[in-house]
Amino acid sequence: MGSVRRMCGWAMAGDATWKHSSYVLTILAGERPARTMHGQSALSAFVYCASRYFPTIGDSMTTPQHHPAGDKPAGVTRRLFRHALSAAVAATLVCSMPLAMAQAYPSKVVKIIVPFPPGAATDNMARALALRLQTALGQPFIVENKAGASGILGTQFVAQSPADGHTLLYTASGPISTALKLYDKVPYDADRDLVPVSLFIANTVVVTGRPGAAQKDFPGYLKYARENPGKLKYGFGPAGGLPHLLMANFAQQTKVDLTFVPYKGGAPVLVDMIGGTLDIATGNLSEVNEQLKAGKIVPLAVASRERSPVLPDTPTLVELGYPDMVAEAWSALLAPAGTPEPVIRKLNEEMRKIQRDPAFMADVARQAAVIKPSTPDEARRFIRAETVKWSKVVSDNNIKAD
Structure with a gap:
């Protein structure tokens, strides 16, 4: 390898050959260059370098042509050239593998694991995504529900699956964001064991009250x-869910004394809100929108940065003077860590197309949700930031899941 480096090193005198030679050096050293030289392959870059200094490739080729820099070699054998050329050809094949991999994917049935029961909002959106990916990519995409331990079991299954893109995870934030803080033993590290493909949709958290209450708006409550102090009864469910974390954070930051009433889920919270047992509650907008439209509960504030198009007359908590009170119930598609980047990129591109489809946009709007497109890197940064934010709330308030 040192001889090959010296051979190409002599080609580094003066002009554009420097760029081609250094590019070949990178490949021959066993490294993958960051990008091709002006769209050229590894092989074309090598041939360019060789043709300047070995214009006749044949039996008579024993020494390089004149080169202005460095000492001239005693001789360069045909064997050395063959070895160098073989290395360049091999590097070309290696550089072309990602493209071939992306073109071949998917090669069989793709399973999208949802770590929650059938019929939940996350499950419904996963099925909508699977149907559209199947149409776009020509292989079956099937949804499997692996519920248990608030999403941990299904998430663990994907984290331990082969990293070939044929087992994916579609989940809400909990199992990959706050689970490590909410539970004593979580058998995976989401940031280490999973790689995001894309965020998909988001749903704002809404604070609701009773229509017959004396308080008519959030400042009144x-x-x-x-x-x-302690008389306002706030209902939430489940413990450690985003609606709960929002109000725990609000109570801590504002030093307001609320009576927290835990439930196993959002449905019994609604029942007691409508029945008058509770004073206020929080929930994902898509889950309480029908009761809002029916007037059974009233919206007091939304926890998005901007007003919801579904509730244009309802102020945000940011507007009311609480800039940190932003909570989105987002969902995302992820793959096992180590899944080839071309596969991640291909899935991301298809998801972006789906998110731009007018029919899909209308379907999301009907569910009172918003589309949340992202690149894989943007999704990773977002998930990391959310994990830090809400894990702190969990720790500061000593919250543990049921």
């Missing part, structure tokens, strides 16, 4: 809570 807050005033009552301050004047009557």
Whole structure:
């Protein structure tokens, strides 16, 4: 290899050959260059370098042509050239493998694991995504529900699956964001064991009240809570869910004393809100929108940065003076760590197409959700930031899952 480096090193005098020679050096050293030289392959770059200094490739080729820099070699054998050329050809094949891999994917049935029961909002959106990916990529995409331990079992299954893109995870934030803080033993590290393909949709958290209450808006409820510590009953479910974390964070930051009433899920919270047992509650907008439209509960504030198109007259908590009170119930598609980048990129590109489809956009809007496109890198940064934010809330409030 040192002889090959010296051979190409003599080609580094003066002009554009420097770029081609250094490119070949990178390949011959066993490294993958960051990009091709002006769209050229490894082989074409090598041939360019060789043709300048070995214009006749034949039996008579024993020494390089004149080169202005460095000492001239005693001789360069045909064997050395053959070895160098073989290395360049091999590097060309290696560089072309990602493209071939992406073109071949998927080669069989793709399973999308949803770590929640059938019929949940996450499950419904996963099935909509699977159907569209199947149409676009020409292989079956099937949804399998592996519920248990608040999403941990299904997430673990994907984290331990082969990293070939044929087993994917579609999940809400909990199992890959706050689970490590909420549970004592989680058998995976989401940031280490999974790689995001893309965020997909998001749903704002909404604070709701009772239509017959004396307080008519969020500031009114807050005033009552301050004047009557512990009397305002706040319902949430499940423990450690995003709606719960939002209000735990709000109570801590504002020093307001609420009586927290835990439930196993959002449905019994709604029942007691409508029945008058609770004063306020939080939930994902898509899950409470029908009751809002029916007037059974009233919206007090939304936890998005901008007003929801579904509730244009409802202020955000940011507008009301609480800039840190932003909570989105997002979902994302992920793959096992080590899944080839071309496969991740191909899936991401197809998801972006789906998110731009007018029919899909209308379907998401009907569910009171918003589309949340991202690149894989943007998704990773977002998930990491969310994990840090909400894990701190969990720790500061000593919250543990049921």
